[in-house]
Amino acid sequence: xxxxxxxxxxxxxxxxxxxxxxxxxxxxxxxxxxxxxxxxxxxxxxxxxxxxxxxxxxxxxxxxxxxxxxxxxxxxxxxxxxxxxxxxxxxxxxxxxxxxxxxxxxxxxxxxxxxxxxxxxxxxxxxxxxxxxxxxxx
Ligand code: SF4
Ligand code: SF4
Numbered sequence: 001x002x003x004x005x006x007x008x009x010x011x012x013x014x015x016x017x018x019x020x021x022x023x024x025x026x027x028x029x030x031x032x033x034x035x036x037x038x039x040x041x042x043x044x045x046x047x048x049x050x051x052x053x054x055x056x057x058x059x060x061x062x063x064x065x066x067x068x069x070x071x072x073x074x075x076x077x078x079x080x081x082x083x084x085x086x087x088x089x090x091x092x093x094x095x096x097x098x099x100x101x102x103x104x105x106x107x108x109x110x111x112x113x114x115x116x117x118x119x120x121x122x123x124x125x126x127x128x129x130x131x132x133x134x135x136x137x138x
Contacts, residue, residue, distance in 0.1 A: 006105055011129060013096060014121020019080030021095055021115060023071040029064040031055060031089050036062070038087040039074075064089070090135050097124075097132035 031039075033047075040050035054073050055062050065073040076083045082092070096118045101111040112119035 007102060007129060008126050010123040010125045011108065012119050012121055013117055013124050015117040017081060018116055019075060022075040022082060023069065026066060026070055028058060029072055029089060030091055031062050031064060035089045039084050042084055042087045094132035094136040097129045098136055099133055102133060
C-alpha cells in the first residue's frame with residue numbers, strides 16, 4: 001500500500017494579504033487557553049478581560065468573535081491585516097494546510113479557488129505542510 005501523500009513534493013502558497021480568510025461568511029476561529037493567554041499578553045490585558053471582549057463560547061469550545069460583516073474581531077478593518085499576527089491562533093497559522101484541504105487534489109483545487117495565495121508563489125516543502133496539518137489537529 002502506497003502511503004505517500006499526493007502532495008509529497010510540496011505545494012505552492014504565498015499569502016497575498018487579502019484578508020479573505022479572516023472575514024466573509026460566518027465561521028469559527030477556535031482558540032484554546034494558551035492562545036487566549038498569548039493574545040491577551042500581547043495586548044497587555046488579563047486573559048479574563050480578553051476573553052470577555054473578544055471570545056465567545058460555542059458549545060464547549062471557544063471561538064473569536066466576529067463583527068456584523070463577518071470579519072474576525074482581530075482583523076484591522078483598514079489594513080485588512082491581523083492585528084495580532086505574531087500570536088494568531090493555530091487555526092490561522094496552519095491555513096491553508098488543513099486536513100480538509102489536503103485530502104485530495106480536488107480539495108486543494110477548491111482551496112486554491114477560495115484563497116488567492118494558495119497554489120502560487122513559494123513551494124512549501126512537505127515537512128512544513130505536515131507540521132501545519134498536524135498542528136491543527138492537536
Ligand atoms: S485568503 Fe489566502 S491570500 Fe488571502 S489573506 Fe487568507 S491566506 Fe492570505
Ligand atoms: S486571528 Fe488574525 S489571522 Fe486569525 S482570523 Fe482573526 S484576524 Fe485573521
